[in-house]
Amino acid sequence: MYGWIWRHLPGNAWVRALISLVLVLAVVFVLFQYVFPWAEPLLPFNDVTVDEGSGATP
């Protein structure tokens, strides 16, 4: 998979490395900005209140 991506990037090794870095940063940005905020409430790690189990409060 990564080999395939590397082979299909244009330019010499330095250009490819630079493009790879940009791609990695873009993926991290998408994860932090969209994926993790969406996933976090679905996971049972951060409920802090007491409630009656109605699901109304975390």
Add this chain to the structure above:
Amino acid sequence: MSRARRRAAAPPAGSRSVLAGFLSLLGEVLITLGLVLGLFVAYSLWWTNVLADRQAAARGEEIRRHWQEQAPEQAGPGALDTRGGIGFLHVPAMKNGEVLVKAGTAPDILDDGVAGYYTEPVKSALPWDEKGNFSLAAHRDGHGAKFHNIDKLKNGDAVVFETRDTWYVYKVFAELRQTSKYNTDVITPVPKQSGRTAPGRYITLTTCTPVYTSKYRYIVWGELVRTEKVDAKRTPPAELR
């Protein structure tokens, strides 16, 4: 002979390369998943704190500015403005500075790095109420982690709530290190299991325990020992100095 062996070896080599290709793809996918999970941990325990602290600091500054604009003498009783927050909680034993307190305990409120007072299932009293239980919740980890060090609180420790006009000084008198998340009795006006049976002016801090999980709840109770008027320089009470 050697030709025959070569011909015989050729088909296995082909299927082996398919297998090898599949395994290396699987390996890369698994490594990627591991990295993503690692990033998720960094997100939960670090990045949400950065965002929440930034948010809470901005809101806190806004409220302090608002308090200054509106001098105490001008505001009559009942001029309380709860927009954006009612005040700041200071818990020296938790060593986390001031915690902005807002109404409500919904995730979108607590995720901004504040402590929220309960509006349900049991409505919290407010510090200036004659009697009742001022019940608060905040995150143990991530999103500011405002009650991370709740386990450092001991009986007799001070919990101070600051409003525009008054310092409310509470002293911790009981704790429940682990209870069910459905135990709503802990935030009733006279909290059960705290040892108190008569109405009074209590404060209850709730968060999750053990750290990094939400299996149980950690409860700390305090009661009001005195109030102090805020002076012109906002000199903090002795407990915070």
